[in-house]
Amino acid sequence: MSENKKQEKKTTSKHYLSGKEVRAIAKANAKEMRRLEKAKTRKADPSEYTTTMKDENNVLEVENLHSYFFTDQGVVKAVNGVSFNIPLNSTVGVVGESGCGKSVTSMSVMRLLQGPSGQIVEGSIRFKALDYKRDEKGKFIPVYEKDEDGNIVYEPVLNKKGEPKLDKAGNPVTAPKQLKDERGLGVYEKEEKVFDIAKMPIREMYRLRGRQMSMVFQEPMTSLNPVFTIGNQLDEVVLLHIPGANKEFAKKRSLEMLTMVGIAMPERVYASYPHELSGGMRQRVMIAMALACEPHLIIADEPTTALDVTIQAQVLDLFNDLKKKINSSILLITHDLGVIAEMADYVVVMYAGRVIEQGTASEIFHHPCHPYTQGLQKSKPTMKSKDKLFSIPGNVPNPINMPDTCYFKERCSKCIGKCSETYPGMIQVSPTHFVACHLYEEKED
Ligand SMILES: Nc1ncnc2c1ncn2[C@@H]1O[C@H](COP(=O)(O)OP(=O)(O)OP(=O)(O)O)[C@@H](O)[C@H]1O
Ligand code: SF4
Ligand SMILES: [Mg+2]
Numbered sequence: 001m002s003e004n005k006k007q008e009k010k011t012t013s014k015h016y017l018s019g020k021e022v023r024a025i026a027k028a029n030a031k032e033m034r035r036l037e038k039a040k041t042r043k044a045d046p047s048e049y050t051t052t053m054k055d056e057n058n059v060l061e062v063e064n065l066h067s068y069f070f071t072d073q074g075v076v077k078a079v080n081g082v083s084f085n086i087p088l089n090s091t092v093g094v095v096g097e098s099g100c101g102k103s104v105t106s107m108s109v110m111r112l113l114q115g116p117s118g119q120i121v122e123g124s125i126r127f128k129a130l131d132y133k134r135d136e137k138g139k140f141i142p143v144y145e146k147d148e149d150g151n152i153v154y155e156p157v158l159n160k161k162g163e164p165k166l167d168k169a170g171n172p173v174t175a176p177k178q179l180k181d182e183r184g185l186g187v188y189e190k191e192e193k194v195f196d197i198a199k200m201p202i203r204e205m206y207r208l209r210g211r212q213m214s215m216v217f218q219e220p221m222t223s224l225n226p227v228f229t230i231g232n233q234l235d236e237v238v239l240l241h242i243p244g245a246n247k248e249f250a251k252k253r254s255l256e257m258l259t260m261v262g263i264a265m266p267e268r269v270y271a272s273y274p275h276e277l278s279g280g281m282r283q284r285v286m287i288a289m290a291l292a293c294e295p296h297l298i299i300a301d302e303p304t305t306a307l308d309v310t311i312q313a314q315v316l317d318l319f320n321d322l323k324k325k326i327n328s329s330i331l332l333i334t335h336d337l338g339v340i341a342e343m344a345d346y347v348v349v350m351y352a353g354r355v356i357e358q359g360t361a362s363e364i365f366h367h368p369c370h371p372y373t374q375g376l377q378k379s380k381p382t383m384k385s386k387d388k389l390f391s392i393p394g395n396v397p398n399p400i401n402m403p404d405t406c407y408f409k410e411r412c413s414k415c416i417g418k419c420s421e422t423y424p425g426m427i428q429v430s431p432t433h434f435v436a437c438h439l440y441e442e443k444e445d
Contacts, residue, residue, distance in 0.1 A: 022072050029070035033116040040115065040202045049199040053126055059296055059329045060086040060109070065123035065198070067101075067108045070116075074400035078104040080353035081123075086297065086346075091323065091330040093344030093361070095337060095376070099396055101353040102333045103218075106299045109331070110215050111197060111205045125197040129212040129296065132243065133189040140188040140243050144176040153177045183253075186244040211241040214290040216283075218302040223286060224274040230285050231270035234258070234292060241293040257288040260325075261318055280311035287318065294326040301333045316342055337376060341365060346432075349373050352396050352407040355426075359433035369435040371412045406438065414439060 054061055067079035079101045086092045094102050107113050108120050132140045145153040154174040156164040165173040179187040217223040234254035238245050258266035261284040274282055290298055304312040323330055332343055340347055347364040349357040357370040368374045394411040406419045418438040427440040
């Protein structure tokens with residue numbers, strides 16, 4: 001074999017896999033995917049997935065999350081040991097360049113990763129929910145009205161015609177009177193519970209999605225169903241997630257939500273199909289849908305990327321207003337540092353599936369530590385800068401077969417000896433500021 005051919009073979013085997021290698025990977029993947037899919041559909045005792053928060057002031061604690069895609073080319077470690085918290089009533093922004101695992105992190109929190117190839121492999125996602133209590137048959141437990149002496153109040157039961165129902169002896173049938181809230185809906189017992197979402201069977205997630213946490217997707221046109229009216233789709237959310245809601249209540253609530261998100265003619269939009277609305281209106285509808293059940297946590301994945309700048313500003317204001325109104329927390333995913341600066345209390349910077357820096361918005365903007373975060377700041381256009389805009393050289397490494405060293409090494413201008421040896425651990429630089437970079441270990445020593 002000529003030297004050239006030998007060299008070509010070497011190159012080929014480095015970048016391409018043989019049929020035999022692909023089959024071996026597929027076989028190993030199939031076994032692992034079967035195991036994880038089985039865990040998703042298993043019948044589990046609630047004790048397996050109920051837990052406690054490490055810090056009571058958090059609504060969400062993501063710890064050492066690993067979410068992988070099992071492909072025939074190898075395992076894509078899209079999220080590779082991510083940890084961060086979302087404190088109650090705060091906005092946490094996740095930034096990072098395209099492909100760094102922001103969406104996969106948010107999809108993992110909602111348990112919406114596309115199986116069987118996409119799976120949470122390891123880690124915890126602790127979520128504090130105010131869930132409805134259930135009896136042994138799985139039904140919600142009503143709260144009954146009580147008189148001054150603490151005795152349950154009974155009321156006559158009515159038949160279909162609205163007349164009092166009588167028993168065989170001709171006496172009116174009575175039943176405990178359920179307490180009604182200010183909207184006229186029956187009140188049910190609630191309890192605070194902490195779930196480890198990563199360990200929950202998928203079926204159990206239905207009780208959290210929509211009612212406790214909801215998501216605003218990046219592209220409203222693909223997330224809304226084109227064959228149903230906006231009203232149908234909004235009503236469905238209300239009917240599905242608010243116990244005791246009837247069609248009349250659902251319509252009232254849907255119109256209320258459309259008004260709340262700043263839609264001028266809610267009746268018209270209610271009767272429209274998604275294609276009849278502008279991009280900004282569709283995004284507002286998505287937000288209305290996400291907020292209809294007043295969730296504790298709103299996950300917004302690039303909620304303003306598809307919108308023009310003026311609508312973008314309006315949507316961000318809307319998020320801030322609504323957050324205060326319904327007392328919830330926001331996980332805001334974007335690659336736009338301007339959006340983060342305006343909205344976030346805390347910032348998590350991701351790179352190649354890992355968190356490389358996190359801190360308060362002020363720490364990340366005014367004292368960025370990681371060379372990547374510093375590069376991101378420098379690549380932001382400003383009114384003052386007249387020079388060519390800075391760009392971080394190079395690309396993110398291949399997510400299959402990531403090196404054991406710092407993933408940013410090939411692009412970093414501050415690289416030191418240690419950077420080629422190990423992946424840096426998280427170093428605390430202030431009570432709220434953490435960075436994964438060997439430079440700060442040096443300072444610690
Ligand atoms: N279904 C899939 N199969 C295989 N790999 C996937 C799949 N979905 C995502 N990935 C990989 O996971 C990694 C993270 O993707 P993710 O969508 O989370 O990026 P992102 O940070 O949201 O990027 P963007 O800013 O472009 O939305 C990428 O390397 C991507 O190629
Ligand atoms: S660990 Fe080294 S290579 Fe990585 S960002 Fe820090 S200085 Fe750069
Ligand atoms: Mg994304």
